[in-house]
Amino acid sequence: DxxxxxxxxxxxxxxxxxxxxxxxxxLGHDTMYWYKQDSKKFLKIMFSYNNKELIINETVPNRFSxxxxxxxxxxxxxxxxxxxxxxxxxxxxSPGPPGEQYFGPGTRLTVT
Amino acid sequence: SQQGEEDPQALSxxxxxxxxxxxxxxxxxxxxxxxxxxSGRGLVHLILIRSNEREKHSGRLRVTLDTSKKxxxxxxxxxxxxxxxxxxxATGGAGSYQLTFGKGTKLSVIP
Numbered sequence: 001d002x003x004x005x006x007x008x009x010x011x012x013x014x015x016x017x018x019x020x021x022x023x024x025x026x027l028g029h030d031t032m033y034w035y036k037q038d039s040k041k042f043l044k045i046m047f048s049y050n051n052k053e054l055i056i057n058e059t060v061p062n063r064f065s066x067x068x069x070x071x072x073x074x075x076x077x078x079x080x081x082x083x084x085x086x087x088x089x090x091x092x093x094s095p096g097p098p099g100e101q102y103f104g105p106g107t108r109l110t111v112t
Numbered sequence: 113s114q115q116g117e118e119d120p121q122a123l124s125x126x127x128x129x130x131x132x133x134x135x136x137x138x139x140x141x142x143x144x145x146x147x148x149x150x151s152g153r154g155l156v157h158l159i160l161i162r163s164n165e166r167e168k169h170s171g172r173l174r175v176t177l178d179t180s181k182k183x184x185x186x187x188x189x190x191x192x193x194x195x196x197x198x199x200x201x202a203t204g205g206a207g208s209y210q211l212t213f214g215k216g217t218k219l220s221v222i223p
Contacts, residue, residue, distance in 0.1 A: 004154070031209055041198060043155075043213040056210055090154055097209040100145060103154035 003027050004104040006091050012110045013081055020077045021107045023091030031055075032074040033092040033101065034066060043090070049074055081111045117214050118201055124220040131188040133217040135201030136181075142206040144177055144184050149198045149216070158186075158199075191221045 004025045013019055025032060033056070034046040048056035049068040063079040074091060091104040119134045135144070143162045147155040161168045161177045161184065168175045174187040188195055198218045202211040 041149075041216050041218075043200065045210055045212075048209050050209060092155075094209070097204070097207055099204075100157040100160055101155075101211060102157065103147075105154045106152075 004091055004093055004102050006089075006104040006107050008107060009105065010108050010110075012112065014112055015081055015083060017081050018077070018079045019081060019109070020075055021089055021091075021109075023074045023076070023104055025072055025091075025093040025102070025104075027093055027095075027102060029093040029095050029102070030071060031094045031096060032068065032071075033094070034074065034076050035090040035092065036060075037088045037090060037106070039087070047074075047076075078109075081109075083111050085109060086111045118199070118217040120217060121215070122218045122220070124222065125191055127191060127193055127221055127223050129191055131191050131195070131219055131221070133186045133199050133219070135184045135186070135214055137184075137201075137203045137212075137214075138182065139203075140205070141179075141203045142208070143204045144175075145202045145204065145211065146173075146175060146184075146186050147200045147202060147213075149200065151197070155200065188219075191219075193221050193223045195219060196221045 007022045031050045033048045037043045046060050047066040052068045065077045068074045088106045088108050090106050092101040094101040117136050145160045146158045149155045159170045161175050172189045177184045198216040200216045202213045
């Protein structure tokens with residue numbers, strides 16, 4: 001059973017398009033996260049939800065909007081994609097602060 | 113701002129040797145964690161050490177924490193080719209949901 005899953009695994013799209021990445025966890029965790037990993041492997045937190053409430057909202061362009069329909073799902077919608085959005089996006093979940101996090105396999109986004 | 117800094121950035125060793133990676137951080141922490149990332153995969157949690165602990169073991173892994181120096185080390189003993197990966201430290205604050213990751217150490221274990 002996959003603990004944290006993301007779809008799609010690869011996403012290639014053109015500048016200006018709108019796209020979504022979906023994340024699901026079956027671990028029963030209350031907290032979910034979105035991270036961005038750049039080409040230098042630096043991992044930066046973007047958002048976090050706890051029980052469907054936004055608790056971390058780092059400085060990211062407002063073109064990025066997370067949505068948590070329930071505790072097990074956290075989606076990331078990106079409007080008006082730009083070249084600089086190209087990166088690997090990871091979803092993660094954790095049972096609570098400040099414990100270990102469980103990561104999904106990542107979504108490699110390429111904006112052309 | 114970035115909290116952890118791993119050192120070295122890259123490390124290449126022969127199979128069977130020990131690998132040591134270091135992590136330094138800037139502010140007070142509740143715990144420090146180490147993660148492994150294989151190429152093209154997500155991060156996998158390896159070990160968590162709390163601020164009141166000095167050393168922790170898990171299989172071939174040994175982690176130390178020196179809060180006075182704001183530093184931690186990860187030792188992998190008797191390395192294997194399968195240990196080839198990037199290793200990240202991450203710090204967590206008390207009551208904080210947020211982990212702050214370092215830039216990682218890329219370990220290559222040559223068979």
